Structures are given as structure tokens and as C-alpha cells.
Amino acid sequence: MKQIAVKQDLTMEAHGAIRAAILSGELPPLTPIGQEEMAERLGVSRQPVSRALVLLKREGLIVERGRKGQMVAPLDADRLRDLYQVRSALDRLAARLAALNPDTADTRGDVLNAIIADGEAATAKGDLAALVEADVAFHRALYDLSGNPEIASTAEGAWPHMVRAMRVVLEDASRHDTIWSDHRAITAAVISGDADRAGDLAARHVDAAGAATYRRLTET
Known part of the structure; x- marks a missing residue:
């Protein structure tokens, strides 16, 4: 330090x-x-x-x-499982609202695609810190684009614990491409205004991340 x-x-x-x-x-x-x-x-x-x-x-x-x-503090697999369950609901709501928000219709694609580009560049370089930063930035951007500030406020306390877990899970490089393909699919649904699909994809993405986190932490 x-x-x-x-x-x-x-x-x-x-x-x-x-x-x-x-x-x-x-x-x-x-x-x-x-x-x-x-x-x-x-x-x-x-x-x-x-x-x-x-x-x-x-x-x-x-x-x-x-x-x-x-x-x-140690990484608590059970607590993280619970936090990811809450985040799944929040991300579903955020993605749905982002797809329906008329105030960001002209900018949401640029915002999300720029973050994805940063994440893919970090993946190509093998820069784990930048990859985690971009992953978190994508979800925070969804919260902002939703137009509902209470989503970000509700999720804020969970982020420090999830960031620590993400670093452990993302040491497995096999998950890197999946993250950004998921983010691209969510972005496409948000841009097209398909709220149901955007919400479903966002929740599925978080559920998969939560399952991978729990599995990794309980196997070690």
C-alpha cells in the first residue's frame, strides 16, 4: 500500500x-x-x-x-449466496427499467458497449483487476440507466463482499468470455427495449455468477 x-x-x-x-x-x-x-x-x-x-x-x-x-474477514460462501440472490432480483428490475427508460434511449447503448469494450480489452490482456472493475461498472451502469436510484442504494452494501469473491472466481479464465457474451446479450435487449428479455438475461447472469461463486468457495 x-x-x-x-x-x-x-x-x-x-x-x-x-x-x-x-x-x-x-x-x-x-x-x-x-x-x-x-x-x-x-x-x-x-x-x-x-x-x-x-x-x-x-x-x-x-x-x-x-x-x-x-x-x-474470510469469504463467507453462505452469505455471498444470499447476497447474489438479492442482486439477482435487483439486476432483473434494473435491466427491465433500463430497457423501458425513455430518458436514456439514445445513450444507453453507447454507455454499456463502452464498458463491455473495456472489459474485453482487460480480458485480452489478462488484467484481472481491470476485468473486475469493468464487470462491476457494467452492473452499476444498468442501475443508473434504470432511473431508479434506490436500486444502486440497496445494492451498495453488498458490492465490497462481491468484489472480493469475484476476484477469486475470475481467476478461472474459462469464465471470462461468458461474462462479456452475457453482457452483450443483456445490452442488446436493453437497447431494443425488450424489458422481459433484458430482465430474464440479467437475472440468469447473476444467478450463474452466484452459483459459480458458491461452488468455488465451498470446493476450496
């Missing part, structure tokens, strides 16, 4: 730096988190790190393990 520049709100800076390291896999599941070591790595005092860890525990990204102290 890079040291952070001195700013007024060091707690949020420390929170952001540690959170990013957890989501990127730089700090893998079960990594011990010591306040002194983390403060030294970030170039700040222990106090903002201590406060940042409290916030991360509330998000479920840091856990206490008795005498072992604090560590990066």
Missing part, C-alpha cells in the same frame, strides 16, 4: 486505503491486521487506523478472532 498524504480527515483516508487493499486482494482473507504495522505502512499515527478499523468491522471486512486479534 502507498503511504497517504497528510490531510485533515486521516480516519477516512486510512479507511479508504485499507479497504482498497482488501478489495484488491493485496490484503487477502485471514490476513492479520495490526494497528501499529498498518499505521507504519500508511505513514500515520495509530488513532486514525484504529478508527478506520472500527468502520471496516461495521462493513464486515474486518473481524475479531479472540487472541488472534483483528484480521481480514
Whole structure:
């Protein structure tokens, strides 16, 4: 991790730096988190790190393990299964609304296709971090295009946990092409205004991702 520049709100800076390291896999599941070591790595005092860890525990990204102290939370297959079930319903709704939203009819194709192009470029380069970023961006774009801000708001708390799981699942390169072919099919349905098909494809895509995640985490 890079040291952070001195700013007024060091707690949020420390929170952001540690959170990013957890989501990127730089700090893998079960990594011990010591306040002194983390403060030294970030170039700040222990106090903002201590406060940042409290916030991360509330998000479920840091856990206490008795005498072992604090560590990066393990990936919980059952919780992720539950989160993907909720996301399936949200993505179905988002895709349906995006297909029906007259305010974005002229722009939705360009927005989604640009993200797909980024994702396919990341796949070709074998850039896992960029691939995950593009995958998340596609679904966030669907939420925005739906015109219903409550969809993104409802999903927001789940994303950190799913991003961590996505990195594990997408280490299997055989899934990469499927992701973007699914996204292209969803995009085509959204552009054509076929709400039922867009919703069905989006839900099926998330269900498949959830099943792959659960399978990968319970097999290891």
C-alpha cells in the first residue's frame, strides 16, 4: 500500500486505503491486521487506523478472532449466496427499467458497449483487476440507466463482499468470455427495449455468477 498524504480527515483516508487493499486482494482473507504495522505502512499515527478499523468491522471486512486479534474477514460462501440472490432480483428490475427508460434511449447503448469494450480489452490482456472493475461498472451502469436510484442504494452494501469473491472466481479464465457474451446479450435487449428479455438475461447472469461463486468457495 502507498503511504497517504497528510490531510485533515486521516480516519477516512486510512479507511479508504485499507479497504482498497482488501478489495484488491493485496490484503487477502485471514490476513492479520495490526494497528501499529498498518499505521507504519500508511505513514500515520495509530488513532486514525484504529478508527478506520472500527468502520471496516461495521462493513464486515474486518473481524475479531479472540487472541488472534483483528484480521481480514474470510469469504463467507453462505452469505455471498444470499447476497447474489438479492442482486439477482435487483439486476432483473434494473435491466427491465433500463430497457423501458425513455430518458436514456439514445445513450444507453453507447454507455454499456463502452464498458463491455473495456472489459474485453482487460480480458485480452489478462488484467484481472481491470476485468473486475469493468464487470462491476457494467452492473452499476444498468442501475443508473434504470432511473431508479434506490436500486444502486440497496445494492451498495453488498458490492465490497462481491468484489472480493469475484476476484477469486475470475481467476478461472474459462469464465471470462461468458461474462462479456452475457453482457452483450443483456445490452442488446436493453437497447431494443425488450424489458422481459433484458430482465430474464440479467437475472440468469447473476444467478450463474452466484452459483459459480458458491461452488468455488465451498470446493476450496
